[in-house]
Amino acid sequence: MAEMTKITNEKLVEVNHISVTFGERKHKFVAVDDVSFDIYKGETFGLVGESGSGKTTIGRSIIRIHPVSQGEIKFHGQIISGNIDKELDRELTGKIQMIFQDPMASLNERAKVDYIVSEGLYSREHKMTEAERKEKVAKALQDVGLLPEFASRFPHEFSGGQRQRIGIARALIMEPEFIIADEPISALDVSIRAQVLNLLSDLQKKKGLTYLFIAHDLSVMRFIADRIAVIHKGKIVELAQTEKLFANPLHPYTKALLSAIPQPDPIAEKKKKLLIYDPSVHDYDKDLPSWMEIEPEHYIYANKREAEEYRKELKKKQDQKGV
Amino acid sequence: MSAEPILTVNNLNVKFNLRGKVLHAIRDISLTVYEGESLAIVGESGSGKSVFTKTFMGLLDANGYIESGDIIYKGTNLAKIKKEKEFIKIRGKEIAMVLQDPMTSLNPLKTIGSQIAEAIKMHQGLKGDALKAATIEILKDVGITEPERRYKQYPHEFSGGMRQRVVIAIAVACRPKILICDEPTTALDVTIQAQILKLLKDLKKKFDLTTIYITHDLGVVANVADRIAVMYAGDIVEIGKSEEIFYDPKHPYTWALLSSLPQLGIKGEDLYSIKGTPPNLFQPIKGDAFAPRNPLALKIDFIKRPPYFSVSGTHKARTWLLDERAPRVEPPEHIKMLKAQGGSYNG
Missing domain, CATH: 3.40.50.300 (P-loop containing nucleotide triphosphate hydrolases)
Structure with missing residues (x-):
């Protein structure tokens, strides 16, 4: 549990009962439905x-791309959703940064790395000298393991892994506290994935960053996230510390996701039973579900009857361990 | 089959x-x-x-x-x-x-x-x-x-x-x-x-x-494959039955590929990653194509392309490590872990 020490109890981001809807009336679509969670300073929170x-919508509403239709988001205890004043907005632009999935699509093909990385600096209030800016670019490139000379090149001259590093450098140059990484390694080769994951955790240690790591791949999550929230159709169905979630998954959707992780083990794989999640197992007609803490630091979306079953399941597991 | x-x-x-x-x-x-x-x-x-x-x-x-x-x-x-x-x-x-x-x-x-x-x-x-x-x-x-x-x-x-x-x-x-x-x-x-x-x-x-x-x-592929061929720089460097590749891989590149799987990563430690980049195929390749990225490479790896060495009737790999004159090299920790998983399987 040594690595737990890096996480403080200070809440950096608080998401309180947010909903995000697209379209109006007849075409209304609820993308995020009454979601709440906190992200502590220094942790990696997996979604x-x-x-x-x-x-992705949740990530985007934290960085203020999508407005929330209900609820509020706080950063350092300060409300950042809805209408905020210009000064705060400007401050947030630097403090919260994003890394995107596809390094082929997220970099401007016609700009040099120098401009791509420092574009965010141009909108800053106090203008810096050209020399200062160049220095910052060089520093950011070095931080992500690229050579400062690369600044004069175009994105097409780089491999997928290097491009993703450029994307990370672009986020770092703003000196953020909080980075939203939206599927940052899904588009990369397995061997490159490892490099980028290592880089991200390295940067976290060095700069005390907090991450919201968005992915569909639980095997990657297990490796990088401190806590994981599982989301299904706009609702978070389960949230727990990574190891707890892997040891005691309770919600049937979490179980289905876990069963689908491919294992590098042919014998186990051939015996594996795939669980398929069927939302109709929930009987929410009378007994309404709510967001509850089923054991310390382990939250789940369930109704009373289900909660009872989950508790039994947990107890059974603990008894087995005891024997 | x-x-x-x-x-x-x-x-x-x-x-x-x-x-x-x-x-x-x-x-x-x-x-x-x-x-x-x-x-x-x-x-x-x-x-x-x-x-x-x-x-x-x-x-x-x-x-x-x-x-x-x-x-x-x-x-x-x-x-x-x-x-x-x-x-x-x-x-x-x-x-x-x-x-x-x-x-x-x-x-x-x-x-x-x-x-x-x-x-x-x-x-x-x-x-x-x-x-x-x-x-x-x-x-x-x-x-x-x-x-x-x-x-x-x-x-x-x-x-x-x-x-x-x-x-x-x-x-x-x-x-x-x-x-x-x-x-x-x-x-x-x-x-x-x-x-x-x-x-x-x-x-x-x-x-x-x-x-x-x-x-x-x-x-x-562990789920679907009977046999696995591992390719690197336009060549098959190792081929064998699925169990042989996962539980008893021989080529350093296969080791590297397996070790970098996040499934095998240990939290808080760096995930294994392959250093360097694949070779430039515009230029002729001398020796083993993976040698420049291989920390275990032998001298001969840079000089002569290794032939296939048979491990079993179904399993062969292109690496000088399998030559009888080569020094004995222990596979990395992750590979030993996989081997232990396949315990019941003797390759």
Whole structure:
């Protein structure tokens, strides 16, 4: 549990009962439905779900791309959702940064690395000298393991892994506290994935960054996240510390996701039973579900009857361990 | 698994002309694919795994060509076919392909039904009601519910996983002998990915297919592959039964690929990552292509290309480490862990 020490009890981001909807009236679509969670300073908070589950939308509403239709988001205890004054907005632009999935699509093909990395600095209030800016670019490139000379090149001259590093450098140059990484390694080769994951955790240690890590792949999550929230169709169904979630998954959707992780073990794989999540197992007609703490630091979306079953399941597991 | 070879590749060399330079994409590969087996070809982008299988169907880009070597399928040498016309007899009917991205491999302007029917009509010559019935049958086979209603829908009305099922339906509709799946699940969610792999396994049984999977993710193939070929820089560096590759790998590159899987990572520690970049295939490669990135490389690795060393009747690897004169090198920790997992299996 040594690595737990890096996490403080200070809440950096608080997401309180937010909903995000797209369209109006007849075409209304609820992408995020009454979601709450906190992200502590220094941790890596993982958000796992399938495409269309709303995981990216949550990330985007924290960085203020999508307005929330209900609820509020706080950063350092200060409300940042809805209308905020210009000064705060400007401050947040630097403090919260994002890393995108596809390094082929997220870099401007016609700009040099120098401009791509420092574009964010141009909008800063106090203008810096050209020399200062160049120095910052060089520093950011070095931080992500690239050579400062690369600043004069174009994105197409780089491999996928290097491009993702450029994307990370672009975020770092703003000196953020909080980085939203939206599927940062899904588009990369397995061997490059490892490099980028290592880089991200390295930067976290050095700069005390906090991450919201969005992905659909639980095997990557287990490696990088301190806590994981599982999201399904706009609702978070389970949230726990990573090891706890892997040891005692309770929600049937979490179980299905876990069963789908491919293992590098042919014998186990051939025996594996795939669980498929069927939302109709929930009987929410009379007994309404709510967001509850089923054991310390382990939250789940369930109704009373389900909660009882989950508790039994937990107890059974603990008894087995005791024997 | 029967031991009849269905496709035999001998000393294949493929090159590309690029901006006046020549890129040597496939460097003297020999491989036998057996009837009814499921073979996985694993490698990083640029290793040549897609180019290699494209030669089976005559789908190389215009600037690519087979310099030498044979691809023998049912007595025909596919490497020597020059006319498109002859390949049309092979494509789809004998060897079919499922591509990575189901978003781009379907025609957005045509209904799902008509796209599948087109393939059946061409290869089985069915018409009218019989054609429609056959199409609906195949939709059922790939696990699409309400096929009658779905028949009339367009690709945009389908989710990613469903679209991939349709692409698979088109591929198997022609009753091919060999099905090549090029990264069939990379663009899909984890749960869908597992379902598609299961579907491919079921179809393989039902239609007696020989399947070739192409992927960069070793984690995915443990479930589906009987045999695994690991490719690096246009060459197969190790090949063996799935259990042999996972529990007893011999090539340092296979070790590196396996070690970098996040499934094996330990939290708080760095994940194993391969240093450096793959070699430039515009230049001739001396010795073992992986040597410059291999911390365990021997002197000879930089001088002479290693031959294949047999590990068992089914398992061989191209690395000097297996030479009897080589020093004994312990595989990395992660590989030992995998070995322990396969405890009951003795390679």
